[in-house]
Amino acid sequence: MATLREVAAAAGVSTATASNVFNGTGRVSDAVRARVVETAAALGYAGPNPAAASLRRGRVGIIGVVLAEGLGYALGDPAAGAFLAGVAEVGDAADVGLTLLPVPPGRPDRTGPTARGLPTLERAIVDGAIVYSIEEDSPALPTLVARRLPLVAVDSPRDATEAPWVARVLVRDRDAAADAATHLAALGHRRVAVVVDRLTSAARTGRAPWSQARQATSSVIRERLAGYADAWRRAGLPLSALEVHEAGANSVEAGQQLARDLVTARAPVTAVACVSDVLALGMTQGARELGLGVPRDLSVVGFDDSPLAAQVGLTSVAQPLREKGETAARALLAALAGQPVEARTELPATLVVRGSTGPPAQGEAARPR
Amino acid sequence: MATLREVAAAAGVSTATASNVFNGTGRVSDAVRARVVETAAALGYAGPNPAAASLRRGRVGIIGVVLAEGLGYALGDPAAGAFLAGVAEVGDAADVGLTLLPVPPGRPDRTGPTARGLPTLERAIVDGAIVYSIEEDSPALPTLVARRLPLVAVDSPRDATEAPWVARVLVRDRDAAADAATHLAALGHRRVAVVVDRLTSAARTGRAPWSQARQATSSVIRERLAGYADAWRRAGLPLSALEVHEAGANSVEAGQQLARDLVTARAPVTAVACVSDVLALGMTQGARELGLGVPRDLSVVGFDDSPLAAQVGLTSVAQPLREKGETAARALLAALAGQPVEARTELPATLVVRGSTGPPAQGEAARPR
DNA sequence: TTGAAAGCGTTACCAA
DNA sequence: TTGGTAACGCTTTCAA
Numbered sequence: 191m192a193t194l195r196e197v198a199a200a201a202g203v204s205t206a207t208a209s210n211v212f213n214g215t216g217r218v219s220d221a222v223r224a225r226v227v228e229t230a231a232a233l234g235y236a237g238p239n240p241a242a243a244s245l246r247r248g249r250v251g252i253i254g255v256v257l258a259e260g261l262g263y264a265l266g267d268p269a270a271g272a273f274l275a276g277v278a279e280v281g282d283a284a285d286v287g288l289t290l291l292p293v294p295p296g297r298p299d300r301t302g303p304t305a306r307g308l309p310t311l312e313r314a315i316v317d318g319a320i321v322y323s324i325e326e327d328s329p330a331l332p333t334l335v336a337r338r339l340p341l342v343a344v345d346s347p348r349d350a351t352e353a354p355w356v357a358r359v360l361v362r363d364r365d366a367a368a369d370a371a372t373h374l375a376a377l378g379h380r381r382v383a384v385v386v387d388r389l390t391s392a393a394r395t396g397r398a399p400w401s402q403a404r405q406a407t408s409s410v411i412r413e414r415l416a417g418y419a420d421a422w423r424r425a426g427l428p429l430s431a432l433e434v435h436e437a438g439a440n441s442v443e444a445g446q447q448l449a450r451d452l453v454t455a456r457a458p459v460t461a462v463a464c465v466s467d468v469l470a471l472g473m474t475q476g477a478r479e480l481g482l483g484v485p486r487d488l489s490v491v492g493f494d495d496s497p498l499a500a501q502v503g504l505t506s507v508a509q510p511l512r513e514k515g516e517t518a519a520r521a522l523l524a525a526l527a528g529q530p531v532e533a534r535t536e537l538p539a540t541l542v543v544r545g546s547t548g549p550p551a552q553g554e555a556a557r558p559r
Numbered sequence: 560m561a562t563l564r565e566v567a568a569a570a571g572v573s574t575a576t577a578s579n580v581f582n583g584t585g586r587v588s589d590a591v592r593a594r595v596v597e598t599a600a601a602l603g604y605a606g607p608n609p610a611a612a613s614l615r616r617g618r619v620g621i622i623g624v625v626l627a628e629g630l631g632y633a634l635g636d637p638a639a640g641a642f643l644a645g646v647a648e649v650g651d652a653a654d655v656g657l658t659l660l661p662v663p664p665g666r667p668d669r670t671g672p673t674a675r676g677l678p679t680l681e682r683a684i685v686d687g688a689i690v691y692s693i694e695e696d697s698p699a700l701p702t703l704v705a706r707r708l709p710l711v712a713v714d715s716p717r718d719a720t721e722a723p724w725v726a727r728v729l730v731r732d733r734d735a736a737a738d739a740a741t742h743l744a745a746l747g748h749r750r751v752a753v754v755v756d757r758l759t760s761a762a763r764t765g766r767a768p769w770s771q772a773r774q775a776t777s778s779v780i781r782e783r784l785a786g787y788a789d790a791w792r793r794a795g796l797p798l799s800a801l802e803v804h805e806a807g808a809n810s811v812e813a814g815q816q817l818a819r820d821l822v823t824a825r826a827p828v829t830a831v832a833c834v835s836d837v838l839a840l841g842m843t844q845g846a847r848e849l850g851l852g853v854p855r856d857l858s859v860v861g862f863d864d865s866p867l868a869a870q871v872g873l874t875s876v877a878q879p880l881r882e883k884g885e886t887a888a889r890a891l892l893a894a895l896a897g898q899p900v901e902a903r904t905e906l907p908a909t910l911v912v913r914g915s916t917g918p919p920a921q922g923e924a925a926r927p928r
Numbered sequence: 929t930t931g932a933a934a935g936c937g938t939t940a941c942c943a944a
Numbered sequence: 945t946t947g948g949t950a951a952c953g954c955t956t957t958c959a960a
């Protein structure tokens with residue numbers, strides 16, 4: 191591999207001049223420029239080595255996006271896709287690349303500089319990172335904070351690390367979740383299941399008590415659950431009739447499986463509120479498989495209002511996913527540029543009612559209103 | 560920012576020893592290790608600078624994945640997600656990170672070292688790259704080839720760059736596309752639309768002549784079209800009754816829009832074969848919107864057999880998406896390790912028949928068989 | 929087990 | 945407009 195120095199030598203110019211040729215910077219005469227370019231081609235010079243340039247410049251032109259769950263999993267959720275699209279758009283415009291940093295849950299949380307616990311995060315070549323919706327007990331944020339990287343945390347209100355420079359982007363989904371529960375209560379539902387992928391890093395499945403639900407490691411989940419509960423109480427209904435169930439994973443299959451269990455329960459619910467559209471879709475399909483009509487026998491509410499929801503007519507809580515990504519990216523770029531950054535940005539969320547919710551089948555519960 | 564040298568000095572050791580502490584490499588006494596670690600913490604040392612380490616090591620531990628269309632667009636297609644999941648899995652296992660390099664189509668194709676045509680690609684900090692299903696007139700592959708990077712091209716059989724070291728991963732989808740057309744012909748369909756997102760970089764919409772279809776810039780599209788045509792001819796049917804239509808984009812909406820146009824045509828088709836599941840889903844929804852039954856009034860075949868297809872019962876051509884990603888990643892890692900690499904790997908594809916295809920409504924065409 | 933020193937390939941300052 | 949040159953922060957022989 192030819193180097194800049196070799197090219198410069200062969201072209202009879204200094205490395206400084208050669209560098210200028212390849213960077214468009216500085217004034218170089220056309221004659222010299224042509225000669226350098228030609229020599230480079232002859233030598234098969236591939237252009238400045240990015241790692242070297244980055245070292246020298248002190249910045250690499252790449253931001254990282256930390257995703258829970260591993261890439262395959264994360265990309266399976268259209269919500270993550272929309273978020274990333276927002277990040278990518280802003281990044282593209284600023285000519286900044288994107289590195290995806292998946293952090294599978296449950297990796298041993300080793301600490302100390304010698305332990306190679308999260309090697310990807312510890313050594314990722316990025317100028318800063320956006321940490322997207324990871325669980326609060328994840329070592330990801332502390333690892334990044336230890337690197338003193340400019341950081342934007344999305345959907346994680348609490349900062350366990352106490353790092354003051356970490357900007358936050360949140361969605362006010364607690365209120366929107368409350369709207370969803372209110373909607374169901376108003377329709378006349380009196381026994382409702384709240385479906386989460388899981389409450390802790392451990393993949394469990396089945397009903398969980400509220401005492402446990404309140405301890406969910408993901409703040410997003412906690413907030414949404416709190417929203418449902420708020421509204422339920424406000425409607426004067428007993429929390430015991432708002433069951434929390436873990437599906438074990440955030441996937442259509444997990445939702446489908448859970449639907450079977452839920453529907454065959456002794457006291458079946460008449461509606462389910464899910465923390466993602468993917469789960470909601472699974473519930474819908476599971477219910478239909480068992481011969482139940484949606485919303486006739488089971489009302490289903492999703493979360494995220496991903497493209498999926500509109501496609502299948504799912505009532506869902508809409509959060510501005512793309513905008514969330516854009517906001518996070520803009521905040522990070524601002525921090526990188528040394529500009530002041532909003533420490534905390536809150537985005538709104540709203541309930542979008544579609545065809546998957548309706549009054550419960552008669553006799554099951556009180557009438558609407 | 561503290562540096563390794565400063566830490567070493569403060570701890571009273573050489574930089575070599577300090578480096579060993581942070582790399583787990585070499586033998587360092589526990590006493591010294593503890594002292595270094597402690598000093599690092601006191602000084603707020605963030606760990607070795609990745610850019611510097613990469614420069615020194617000569618490798619960065621990251622592979623790039625080049626995606627056409629911009630990230631948002633690419634992630635909207637579940638097929639791309641599945642592919643990426645395969646890449647990520649193999650990458651993860653090898654402790655190699657992933658950088659996404661979106662290449663929006665239609666960017667001016669400038670060349671030469673001074674023109675800053677595709678800055679992201681020209682300066683991406685990667686050890687090698689996987690180029691996924693991009694159009695053949697895209698400057699992306701030449702740009703990367705110019706950097707002499709180890710490369711794996713997925714779904715692009717022709718190598719315009721003549722770079723011998725570019726490995727290829729292909730799916731035999733021509734034959735599978737033929738199976739799809741044969742399936743439709745056998746069901747009795749005599750007038751079928753083939754729906755592509757687009758034939759050239761320019762987003763056009765509407766019917767295109769076969770003369771133009773054969774020139775599609777994407778080899779994947781060309782192959783699939785050729786497959787449909789092969790089978791159609793083999794069934795003894797006239798190519799004029801196999802209409803090629805451009806939807807303008809690879810999205811549900813585009814498919815939906817096209818469905819409206821197709822169905823209201825003078826001589827409506829009784830079946831459509833789409834080059835993606837996303838388009839097929841759009842066609843299905845568009846048809847239903849207009850009161851048409853699927854498959855009663857319109858049979859729909861998708862492509863990719865993405866998770867989507869199974870969810871909505873779409874007949875689709877299954878290609879091993881995840882395996883494709885794994886294969887590509889493995890090939891690249893092998894090349895990076897200096898091992899010999901299969902210059903060309905072909906993966907199979909097969910037709911999966913589900914509920915979206917059936918015989919045409921009576922009177923519309925000949926009987927099945 | 930530890931240290932000295934030689935770069936890795938650039939960029940950017942300042943002077944000519 | 946061009947050239948000299950000093951870093952950028954680290955890893956890695958090789959010798960002690």
